[in-house]
Amino acid sequence: MEFRIERGALVEAVTAAARSLPARSPVPVLGGLLLTAGEGLLRISGFDYEVAATVEVPAETVTPGQVLVLGRRLLDVCKVLPEAVVSCGLEGARFTVEGGGTRFGLSTLPRDEYPVLPKLPEPRGVVDAGAFAEAVAQVVIAAGRDESLPVLTGLGLRLDGTTLTLTASDRYRYAVRTLEWKPDAEGFADFAEGDAVEVVVPGRRLTDIARSLARSGLVRVGLSGPGGPGSGLVSFEGAGMHTTVRLLEGRLPRYDKLFALKDPAVAVVPRAQLADAVRRVAVVAEPNSPIRLDFSARGTVLLQAGYEDDVAAQEVAAELTGAEDMAVAFNPAYLGEALSSFTAPQVRFELLGPGRRALLSGIREGEADDTAPGDHRHLLMSVRQLS
Template sequence: MKLTIGQEHLAAAVGYAARSLPARPPAPVLAGILLDAHEDWLRVSAFDYEVSADTGAPATVTENGRALISGRLLSDIIATIRGDVHLELTGSRMLLRAGSARFTLPTLPLEEYPALPAPGATTGTLAGADLAEAVAQVASAVGKDDTLPLLTGIGLRHDNEAGTLTLHATDRYRFAVRTLAWKDADLPDCTAVIPAKALIDAAKAVADDTTVDIALPTASSGLFTLRGECHTTTIRAMEGELPKYEALFPTEFQHEATVEIAALKAAVQRVALVSTKKESPIKLTFTAEGTLVLEGGTSDDAQAVDNVDTSLEGGELSIAFNPSFLIDGLNALNAERVQFQFTTATKPAVLRGYDSDDQALRYLLMPIRLSG
């Protein structure tokens, strides 16, 4: 193998593939990035049996060939060099030159490296920006407790009749749901749970692509595929299903309030400063006079009070939330104003962007019962 490639092209390709490298590879070869030079293209890929990343970049190839190089080392080197990069495979060594820098890198055994999985048949097509936004939004509710691994995933549900893909996530204390209309391939309804971290990385990589093809897992493969204009990612789906969310979201409300998100976030952050624990609740009182009063702390410790303007429909209401969970939801809405929808102070509240449609993000947040 012998080729010349621009540093920016190589850095982008290696950086994409390196995201899927395992922190603790089950086999030494799985810490490698596969370089496959053919004609005027360098294919760059990585695979750890759970996630595969496959991309490429234009290159001036004088000798076709393949090599497996330590991914972390190659990524670190590419980040520090500039100009054209010259790669030449000599026996079991890869020679890398860029400017005045010279590196001689050992290769890993190609014969031990597994073949990349074949991407599945396309279930539907989305704009890359829409997918990236939706994934980032529902990720706000993904669980972080590794003892409940299924809750660290994002659920996907294809509805053939409606022509939609619904993304959802929960950690048992909040639920985020976002629906996207998509160009589907008229395949049967199906659901899957995809590891959130891998899905977030894959969606970010295709955020600038005009169209992205998605293949949801089937009974035979169990693989989720995301195929962009230059990148292809496969992710092994998780076993099981996330809790059903349809019945959790109320359809009728006794109180509704609208608040400017920037002002509310700032007030929540100020009031939360007096809390001795991050999860200590703050109390929100929506008054009939158009003021939202925020209170934090206890009588034995520091206390804080702040207020912001609100518009309220229905009677006065007091409710308490985990401030971190509340801010996560406000950040995820991507709107200027949030609409709170309540049934009672002890039932979950729904947060959504003001004047948003039914397919926009809905964030269900459990209240915290205050002592006394």
């Protein structure tokens, strides 16, 4: 095989495909990227039995063919190549990469030992790529990191009519983001009529995929039907890249009742100012020590952290309704991440008191501060004991 390609296009394609490679694998060939040249295209594929990614990019094909090379080594080589047209070819058992006077020779892996890539599931509809990437980033911060509870490390993906909902929870917080999507007219014929479709996708994998597809315009979402071929897979396609991911078993806990707070006190705070204040006072907080927020009817919230020798405090403007005052405390990391996930200029707190749930949502310019749920909400558990 032999082909020529612009260095920038090659780096971008190899980088995207390499995200599917396992960090460690007892099977050497799974550390490889499969390069297929032909018909004016270079196709680069990676597969680790959990995720399969294929990126197609235009290339001048001199001689069609296939080669399997170590993916991370190829990525390292591509990153240091000079800006020039890159010529690649197979010379015996060695894959050569040459550009701008620099030449590399890479050993190859046995192509016949590489597994067959899974087929793409049936397409179900499309969603705006940029909005999808933003939604995934906002929600994934609440996903668990304990691999002994795999389902909590995933993101819930719910398809219901023209609404796509992403959810995540580690049992201490719960993030939800909804966005519009366009389902295919016949995309759900193999599912029960009228039922929403809910699956759980590995959170880290979905984050990488959404980031890779963020500038592709539209993302086509595919999902294997119940009990059909390739059952248990979801796929994402856009801009010459398609990725399949094996779903996690189980379901995330329901959030409907958790988010329904009865007669809460409501506080509205400038988001950026509060986020800055949290970051500052958290400097003196010991590990696992909370930040206390004292909301007052005077129109302020006082943030305090630290004990005995090292303490910090800052006051920020806040509007409180439904109570004369309200004191709550939160894990500073959880609160900081929640605030950073919003893009609205103001954040709305619905508060029940210490040791109880608190619901955050964003208020954009021109929006009324009412009880209508926003497209992005984040639930936190406040600390029971206030210092």
